[in-house]
Amino acid sequence: xxxxxxxSIIAHIDHGKSTLADRMIQYTGVVDERNFKNQILDxxxxxxERGITIKSQAIxxxxxxxxxxxxxxxxxxxxxxxDFSYEVSRSLASCEGVILLIDAAQGVQAQTVANLYTAxxxxxxxxxxxxxxxxxxxxxxxxxxxxxxxxxLDPFSSLTCSAKSGTGVEDILETIVQRxxxxxxxxxxxxxxLIFDAKYDPFRGTIxxxxxxxxxxxxxxxxxxxxxxxxYKVEEVGSFLISRQKKDNLSAGEVGYIIAGVKxxxxxxxxxxxxxxxxxxxKPLPGFKEAKPVVFASIYPIASDDYxxxxxxxxxxxxxxxxxxxxxxxxxxxxxxxxxxxLGLLHLDIVQERLEREYDLSIILSVPSVRYRxxxxxxxxxxxxNPSFYPDVMTIxxxxxxxxxxxxxxxxxxxxxxxxxCREKRGDKSALNYPSxxxxxxxxxxxxxxxxxxxxxxxxxxxxxxxSFDYDMIDYRESSLVLLDILVNGEKVDAxxxxxHRDLARKRGLHACEKLKEEIPRQMFKIAIQGAIGGQIISRxxxxxxxxxxxxxxxxxxxxxxxxxLEKQRKGKKRMKMVGSVxxxxxxxxAILKSDQx
Amino acid sequence: xNPGLYIHIPFCISKCNYCNFYSVTSLDLISDFLESxxxxxxxxxxxxxxxxxxxIGGGTPSALxxxxxxxxxxxxxxxxxxxxxxxxxxxxxPGDVNATLLKALLKTGVNRINLGIQSFDNTILSFLGxxxxxxxxxxxxxxxRDAGFDNxxxxxxxxxxxxxxxxxxQTLDQVLIFNPEHxxxxxxxxxPGTPLAASYRKGNxxxxxxxxxxxxFIKTSEKLEDAGYIxxxxxxxxxxxxxxxxxNQKYWNHTPYLGLGPSAHSLLHNKRWxxxxxxxxxxxxxxxxxxxxxxxxxxxxxxxxxxxxxxGLRTKKGINLCDFKRKYNYDLLIExxxxxxxxxxxxxxxxxNGYIYPSRRGLAVADSLSLI
Ligand SMILES: Nc1nc2c(ncn2[C@@H]2O[C@H](COP(=O)(O)OP(=O)(O)O)[C@@H](O)[C@H]2O)c(=O)[nH]1
Ligand code: SF4
Ligand SMILES: [Mg+2]
Numbered sequence: 001x002x003x004x005x006x007x008s009i010i011a012h013i014d015h016g017k018s019t020l021a022d023r024m025i026q027y028t029g030v031v032d033e034r035n036f037k038n039q040i041l042d043x044x045x046x047x048x049e050r051g052i053t054i055k056s057q058a059i060x061x062x063x064x065x066x067x068x069x070x071x072x073x074x075x076x077x078x079x080x081x082x083d084f085s086y087e088v089s090r091s092l093a094s095c096e097g098v099i100l101l102i103d104a105a106q107g108v109q110a111q112t113v114a115n116l117y118t119a120x121x122x123x124x125x126x127x128x129x130x131x132x133x134x135x136x137x138x139x140x141x142x143x144x145x146x147x148x149x150x151x152x153l154d155p156f157s158s159l160t161c162s163a164k165s166g167t168g169v170e171d172i173l174e175t176i177v178q179r180x181x182x183x184x185x186x187x188x189x190x191x192x193x194l195i196f197d198a199k200y201d202p203f204r205g206t207i208x209x210x211x212x213x214x215x216x217x218x219x220x221x222x223x224x225x226x227x228x229x230x231x232y233k234v235e236e237v238g239s240f241l242i243s244r245q246k247k248d249n250l251s252a253g254e255v256g257y258i259i260a261g262v263k264x265x266x267x268x269x270x271x272x273x274x275x276x277x278x279x280x281x282x283k284p285l286p287g288f289k290e291a292k293p294v295v296f297a298s299i300y301p302i303a304s305d306d307y308x309x310x311x312x313x314x315x316x317x318x319x320x321x322x323x324x325x326x327x328x329x330x331x332x333x334x335x336x337x338x339x340x341x342x343l344g345l346l347h348l349d350i351v352q353e354r355l356e357r358e359y360d361l362s363i364i365l366s367v368p369s370v371r372y373r374x375x376x377x378x379x380x381x382x383x384x385x386n387p388s389f390y391p392d393v394m395t396i397x398x399x400x401x402x403x404x405x406x407x408x409x410x411x412x413x414x415x416x417x418x419x420x421x422c423r424e425k426r427g428d429k430s431a432l433n434y435p436s437x438x439x440x441x442x443x444x445x446x447x448x449x450x451x452x453x454x455x456x457x458x459x460x461x462x463x464x465x466x467x468s469f470d471y472d473m474i475d476y477r478e479s480s481l482v483l484l485d486i487l488v489n490g491e492k493v494d495a496x497x498x499x500x501h502r503d504l505a506r507k508r509g510l511h512a513c514e515k516l517k518e519e520i521p522r523q524m525f526k527i528a529i530q531g532a533i534g535g536q537i538i539s540r541x542x543x544x545x546x547x548x549x550x551x552x553x554x555x556x557x558x559x560x561x562x563x564x565x566l567e568k569q570r571k572g573k574k575r576m577k578m579v580g581s582v583x584x585x586x587x588x589x590x591a592i593l594k595s596d597q598x
Numbered sequence: 599x600n601p602g603l604y605i606h607i608p609f610c611i612s613k614c615n616y617c618n619f620y621s622v623t624s625l626d627l628i629s630d631f632l633e634s635x636x637x638x639x640x641x642x643x644x645x646x647x648x649x650x651x652x653x654i655g656g657g658t659p660s661a662l663x664x665x666x667x668x669x670x671x672x673x674x675x676x677x678x679x680x681x682x683x684x685x686x687x688x689x690x691x692p693g694d695v696n697a698t699l700l701k702a703l704l705k706t707g708v709n710r711i712n713l714g715i716q717s718f719d720n721t722i723l724s725f726l727g728x729x730x731x732x733x734x735x736x737x738x739x740x741x742x743r744d745a746g747f748d749n750x751x752x753x754x755x756x757x758x759x760x761x762x763x764x765x766x767x768q769t770l771d772q773v774l775i776f777n778p779e780h781x782x783x784x785x786x787x788x789x790p791g792t793p794l795a796a797s798y799r800k801g802n803x804x805x806x807x808x809x810x811x812x813x814x815f816i817k818t819s820e821k822l823e824d825a826g827y828i829x830x831x832x833x834x835x836x837x838x839x840x841x842x843x844x845x846n847q848k849y850w851n852h853t854p855y856l857g858l859g860p861s862a863h864s865l866l867h868n869k870r871w872x873x874x875x876x877x878x879x880x881x882x883x884x885x886x887x888x889x890x891x892x893x894x895x896x897x898x899x900x901x902x903x904x905x906x907x908x909x910g911l912r913t914k915k916g917i918n919l920c921d922f923k924r925k926y927n928y929d930l931l932i933e934x935x936x937x938x939x940x941x942x943x944x945x946x947x948x949x950x951n952g953y954i955y956p957s958r959r960g961l962a963v964a965d966s967l968s969l970i
Contacts, residue, residue, distance in 0.1 A: 524946060547963065548811045548812040548963065550912070550961065550963060552785040554850070554909065556857055556862060556872075557863050557872065560870060566968060569969055573969060581940050
């Protein structure tokens with residue numbers, strides 16, 4: 001255990017996390033040059049393209065230190081978005097230290113701070129590293145100053161490097177050996193192992209990523225998931241050296257994987273504790289939360305013929321995404337589809353993109369919603385996350401909506417505008433802390449529905465990127481709710497309906513009409529868009545028809561040219577959903593939740 | 599229906615600012631071209647049925663000397679079979695012709711002249727880069743009538759920067775005095791690669807916005823229909839359907855056509871092919887005994903259907919629903935019922951005597967009609 005170091009690199013986006021990981025991997029030589037590719041830990045296309053990490057990754061790097069010993073570094077890469085903050089917290093719970101990477105030209109940024117605080121919560125050793133010192137615009141002095149004043153860390157404990165060129169990387173590796181404490185734990189004690197990620201493998205089933213705190217696990221053991229109370233027989237354990245490397249056992253302090261015939265990732269809960277069935281530990285490791293979907297939307301194929309294909313794709317997709325849920329659903333306007341649950345809007349975005357890309361499907365998502373709670377006159381309690389199932393208003397005794405506790409951190413100068421935003425978002429019961437001079441932590445209780453409605457984007461805008469944000473679900477609170485219907489040419493489009501707070505209904509209705517007007521292309525006839533509550537029209541706009549589009553000449557050579565153009569346009573139209581005779585583009589459904597203010 | 603023959607004469611005395619038809623301004627290669635053209639004619643001997651239209655366009659056919667035109671017609675008759683009452687059209691630019699030439703043309707069998715008038719306004723003519731003046735246009739008109747042509751077509755352009763609707767309607771009044779049998783009124787369009795496109799990109803010219811384009815379109819149609827013309831295609835008007843261009847209608851209903859000369863397009867059944875858009879390549883290919891064809895496409899049923907739909911909906915006659923169903927296995931009235939009803943309600947199309955056809959307002963959005 002003396003020779004193990006478990007750590008993570010945390011950074012604001014683009015400050016060089018993936019690049020530094022690449023350099024460490026190359027330095028320790030676990031991948032030969034031939035097989036190396038940049039951003040090696042982001043193995044999904046979508047991660048590389050968006051430059052974000054979606055899934056946690058772990059890798060074991062053997063490092064020959066200057067003291068002559070070989071150390072085993074377990075580097076855990078973490079996702080970088082609030083939708084996945086729970087996964088991040090579980091990954092950090094598996095570490096003893098972090099490298100806090102700061103771009104020498106950009107300085108301390110919002111996620112630098114947010115990540116730092118998560119690390120502090122877990123009592124981790126923090127090594128600040130100033131990256132990109134090769135840049136002409138690098139200002140090391142200024143960043144040191146920020147490390148002191150904004151982060152409250154000792155600037156002289158920081159290192160400098162260029163992840164791009166490799167300068168300073170060896171120094172970082174040595175510092176990890178010296179400053180990050182080796183894991184503690186007793187290999188002889190009952191097994192206590194934290195699940196921080198799970199991945200699906202078509203041949204082996206679920207690969208569980210875990211950190212062993214106490215005890216030892218080996219193949220043949222019968223393990224128990226303490227939360228799920230399920231048991232499995234271990235088939236294989238090992239560690240990740242880019243590819244899986246089988247080992248005899250995993251014991252206290254180590255990070256690695258367990259394969260135990262678990263069919264799908266949904267059978268595993270991130271944050272759950274694995275113990276041995278015949279010799280369980282006394283209590284699970286702290287911090288477990290069930291990662292429940294909080295945002296719901298329906299997915300429909302654009303062409304109804306693709307329904308079966310979509311069903312197959314979702315079945316496959318679910319194997320690999322434990323936080324994603326789905327069930328059958330149908331819409332009067334959009335036909336057969338599925339109601340799906342997501343961790344947040346980014347998660348929703350990613351699922352949509354992966355379905356389109358990896359399964360080559362064209363899909364439409366309905367307007368996302370949170371899950372509301374209605375108590376009916378009969379005493380029955382109904383949880384509704386789909387506006388189509390909004391109860392008959394006459395039968396509702398009480399309506400409630402989910403609330404969260406939002407924790408925001410940002411420079412003090414933005415306090416006024418952020419407070420204003422939070423109040424506008426029906427925020428309540430605020431608290432204010434000053435974790436370090438010039439920086440505030442603001443806590444607000446807010447309806448979750450307001451948070452999915454463009455909150456994060458606006459917070460980022462208001463704080464010019466310096467605002468970080470995290471939230472926890474707290475409870476359901478009574479609220480005055482109404483169903484806002486959207487009618488296109490007089491036809492209700494259920495997939496555009498929203499459940500909204502009564503006081504905001506008119507505003508939202510107007511906003512929806514305006515957004516649809518921007519998103520729906522002009523057509524040959526007038527399109528009327530209306531917002532309505534219980535049959536009463538509260539907002540309306542019209543999209544005026546275009547009147548002239550015909551090209552003047554159409555002879556010999558023009559005919560093929562024109563046909564090709566029409567073929568292209570026809571293809572574009574196939575990516576829109578026909579509602580009656582109106583073609584509504586995919587973007588319209590999501591646009592309703594986006595404000596103009598971002 | 600009988601096929602049509604098109605011959606492209608790729609020479610112009612100078613290039614107009616808006617034009618993207620293929621032509622060169624050096625006349626040196628005329629005789630080489632004609633020689634190649636005659637060889638090309640031979641390459642298609644026996645491949646087409648009896649032609650009943652011949653259209654000599656360009657470019658500027660009137661850049662040829664009268665003997666050259668006579669020879670061309672002679673060779674065409676030699677290589678292909680024409681029905682006795684064939685429509686034989688030649689495009690003529692005002693100012694290029696005199697009474698002798700016109701008389702000679704009539705004698706060769708040309709029975710229809712299409713005159714590139716474009717405008718009666720000298721400012722507009724010079725903006726367009728036309729060589730002729732208002733006066734020359736009028737004298738060419740008069741000479742054509744005097745020569746004995748009883749089927750005259752005029753090409754006109756509207757929507758020129760700075761032109762308002764009244765200017766245009768006045769031009770039409772002046773045109774109507776000459777009682778043309780046929781009128782093509784084209785909205786000025788920015789074609790890539792033209793001097794007009796360059797000025798447009800630089801922001802030096804502004805074209806009418808959609809509302810104004812629409813007004814131009816509708817007012818033109820109203821005025822000419824009031825004057826007794828049939829608005830039989832988006833840009834074409836005829837004083838009775840006998841005067842509608844028999845040749846051009848073939849393009850719009852998939853009748854086979856053979857195009858000769860550089861850049862000319864041909865269609866036979868589901869094959870469309872086109873010649874090189876370069877006089878030199880055209881000539882050199884033919885000299886090597888090779889058809890000067892640049893490329894070809896074989897239209898799938900789906901492509902033919904889309905073309906039939908969009909070309910048909912550009913014409914007043916519209917699409918015969920039974921024929922369409924039989925040819926393409928596609929019943930528009932069943933497949934697109936809802937939207938067709940809506941368009942009928944909106945007054946953009948109508949259905950009568952088994953035809954679905956666009957209204958005047960429908961013609962203005964004919965491109966979108968075909969995307970329903
Ligand atoms: N000049 C310079 N660029 C760097 C350095 N480290 C990373 N980058 C660049 O910064 C960008 C973001 O890096 P990446 O590792 O993807 O950041 P991440 O979002 O934190 O994973 C990439 O274009 C890298 O090539 C460095 O040390 N110097
Ligand atoms: S418009 Fe006619 S005359 Fe002018 S360049 Fe084009 S083909 Fe030649
Ligand atoms: Mg990255």
